Amino acid sequence: MISGFIHFFLVPLQEAYFQKALIAGSTVAIACGVVGCLVILNRMAFLGDALSHAMLAGVAGGYLFMQFVFGVEAHSLAMIIGSLVAALLAVTLVNFVSLVPRIKQDTAIGIMYSSAFSLGLVIISLFINRIHISISQFIMGDILSIADADLWATTFVCCLVLSFICIFFRYFQIASFDPVMAASIGVPLGLVQSTLTAGVALIVVTGINMVGVILIMGFLITPAATAYLICDRLARMMILAAIFGVTSVLVGLYLSLIINAAAGATIMLFASMQFLVVLIVAPNYGLLARWRHSPVGPPRKVLKRFVKSV
Amino acid sequence: MNPEGNNVPAIDVDNLTVSYGGRPALESASFAIDPGLMVGVIGPNGAGKSTLIKALVGFVRPDSGDIQICGVPARSAKGSIAYVPQRGDLDWDFPVTVEDVVMMARYARLPWWRSPDGSDKSAVRAAMDTLGIGNLHGRPIGELSGGQKQRVFLARALAQDAEVFLLDEPFAGLDAATEKELVKVLARVRAEGRTLLVVHHDLATAGDYFDRIILLNQKLFGYDTPQRMLRPDILRRVYEHKLEPFKHPIWEAAAS
Numbered sequence: 001m002i003s004g005f006i007h008f009f010l011v012p013l014q015e016a017y018f019q020k021a022l023i024a025g026s027t028v029a030i031a032c033g034v035v036g037c038l039v040i041l042n043r044m045a046f047l048g049d050a051l052s053h054a055m056l057a058g059v060a061g062g063y064l065f066m067q068f069v070f071g072v073e074a075h076s077l078a079m080i081i082g083s084l085v086a087a088l089l090a091v092t093l094v095n096f097v098s099l100v101p102r103i104k105q106d107t108a109i110g111i112m113y114s115s116a117f118s119l120g121l122v123i124i125s126l127f128i129n130r131i132h133i134s135i136s137q138f139i140m141g142d143i144l145s146i147a148d149a150d151l152w153a154t155t156f157v158c159c160l161v162l163s164f165i166c167i168f169f170r171y172f173q174i175a176s177f178d179p180v181m182a183a184s185i186g187v188p189l190g191l192v193q194s195t196l197t198a199g200v201a202l203i204v205v206t207g208i209n210m211v212g213v214i215l216i217m218g219f220l221i222t223p224a225a226t227a228y229l230i231c232d233r234l235a236r237m238m239i240l241a242a243i244f245g246v247t248s249v250l251v252g253l254y255l256s257l258i259i260n261a262a263a264g265a266t267i268m269l270f271a272s273m274q275f276l277v278v279l280i281v282a283p284n285y286g287l288l289a290r291w292r293h294s295p296v297g298p299p300r301k302v303l304k305r306f307v308k309s310v
Numbered sequence: 311m312n313p314e315g316n317n318v319p320a321i322d323v324d325n326l327t328v329s330y331g332g333r334p335a336l337e338s339a340s341f342a343i344d345p346g347l348m349v350g351v352i353g354p355n356g357a358g359k360s361t362l363i364k365a366l367v368g369f370v371r372p373d374s375g376d377i378q379i380c381g382v383p384a385r386s387a388k389g390s391i392a393y394v395p396q397r398g399d400l401d402w403d404f405p406v407t408v409e410d411v412v413m414m415a416r417y418a419r420l421p422w423w424r425s426p427d428g429s430d431k432s433a434v435r436a437a438m439d440t441l442g443i444g445n446l447h448g449r450p451i452g453e454l455s456g457g458q459k460q461r462v463f464l465a466r467a468l469a470q471d472a473e474v475f476l477l478d479e480p481f482a483g484l485d486a487a488t489e490k491e492l493v494k495v496l497a498r499v500r501a502e503g504r505t506l507l508v509v510h511h512d513l514a515t516a517g518d519y520f521d522r523i524i525l526l527n528q529k530l531f532g533y534d535t536p537q538r539m540l541r542p543d544i545l546r547r548v549y550e551h552k553l554e555p556f557k558h559p560i561w562e563a564a565a566s
Contacts, residue, residue, distance in 0.1 A: 041404060101331055170417050177404045178395055178414070181466075184367035184476070185418035186388025232450035234405050 021143045024151050028207045029245030031158035034238045035203050036224030041176045050113035051087045052204045052213045056120025058086025063131055076149050080205050087201035090116050141212030141264045154206040161199045173234050211264035222271045229282040318381035320345040320474055320505035326375035328365050335361040339530040348506040350520035354549050357527040359509045363476045367393050380473050389418040392467035394477040402452045408462050409447040415470035437469035457488035475506040
């Protein structure tokens with residue numbers, strides 16, 4: 001029985017595809033968790049969404065550039081650089097559109113996000129014979145078929161972003177919490193903001209390979225939000241978010257093997273379950289704790305609805 | 311006035327103009343504040359008081375004008391300005407503890423590659439003790455009362471060891487006892503020869519608290535002693551005749 005159990009966990013570990021999925025998934029999860037905390041606290045979630053969609057155009061652009069100029073197929077570095085350029089353009093356009101006071105930033109992001117994604121789709125459909133990018137992989141990702149080159153690129157990018165955040169942690173913290181004070185002590189706010197945006201863009205680019213454009217935002221935000229419900233210090237929140245990310249990848253991958261489901265989605269689903277559990281049981285900010293401290297207890301309506309659904 | 315005996319103003323603002331999206335918030339304001347003074351910035355809502363502070367710390371870029379802090383252009387005077395934000399401007403759910411917040415002040419002078427050492431920690435501790443919040447050091451800021459929050463940010467300013475303090479409505483929403491205590495702390499800061507610029511909305515206490523008053527409503531209406539500034543005829547112009555229901559000796563006198 002026990003040996004069977006161990007067997008079940010060890011057998012997949014001998015497969016190269018599973019090892020790579022585990023390593024790459026965990027690396028991205030750690031980076032996503034840490035960056036995700038800053039994304040949440042700076043209310044950049046929607047911006048991140050726009051970035052990820054704009055990247056399709058960038059990936060296609062980078063692909064075409066390398067193919068036309070150097071005749072190289074699917075060059076990963078070029079595609080990463082292309083996505084970064086696209087992300088940068090998207091942010092610039094968002095800021096440009098919000099110059100008109102009537103167009104608020106979320107509106108501007110909504111517009112840019114769909115138009116940039118459409119641009120990517122149009123480019124790919126125009127060059128359908130030359131570009132071999134699978135749109136479904138871009139949208140859904142494929143954590144179980146990661147190329148060695150991608151694994152290296154992912155590790156490099158994640159380490160780069162993580163070390164940046166570690167080294168300049170205090171400036172990210174002050175700029176997110178009290179930007180005016182940050183300005184008063186000489187923190188270059190514009191630089192911090194663009195570094196953070198670039199970091200989000202980099203992480204999203206590497207993550208898209210694995211979980212796709214739709215799930216990457218959940219990957220970035222859900223573990224961080226889970227940690228936010230438990231922690232009262234930014235550094236701890238980051239560490240815990242990274243841990244929640246890794247457990248999602250670990251459990252999600254095995255779970256997807258058992259029930260034979262799409263790996264990326266199973267990982268994301270487990271991350272969401274983790275969040276729900278913590279949302280309910282978190283010691284200070286969870287629902288149970290709030291109801292215990294409130295004189296009227298849980299709102300009747302919520303209870304009724306809950307009982308009904310059970 | 312200042313220990314060196316020279317006459318360099320602590321805050322020297324020359325012809326400062328700031329606008330948001332084409333709308334002027336502050337128009338060609340000029341004043342020079344000598345060191346060791348506690349100055350109140352008075353004016354109606356939307357008069358550009360916070361804008362003035364944000365321009366002084368370099369958070370908003372002025373359209374034109376020149377700012378010097380202790381004789382140095384504001385841009386290179388970073389670290390010599392301690393800023394106390396308006397309580398409503400902050401996200402109180404942010405995951406930081408009291409000690410984290412006060413420690414932020416030390417990063418003003420600390421190069422990025424150095425972590426805080428013993429002297430930083432003792433400065434943080436001393437500032438927290440001065441404001442009576444030493445026992446709250448590990449508490450998340452969201453759990454504090456309004457008065458405690460204000461103490462934390464005043465402690466942060468103290469820990470910075472700055473020449474100039476800029477405070478945005480520090481007494482708004484506090485009970486009288488806390489306000490009195492914080493005013494005492496500020497008076498001590500001034501006694502050390504530092505300069506304070508305080509955005510304030512209560513005309514009744516302005517005369518007691520401040521050595522000088524800046525009257526502001528987009529334009530500068532004057533910078534002088536409270537006796538000369540807090541006069542009904544001047545205040546009427548600043549507040550555009552919207553202050554009549556205000557019950558205060560000044561207004562009673564003006565009415566009769």
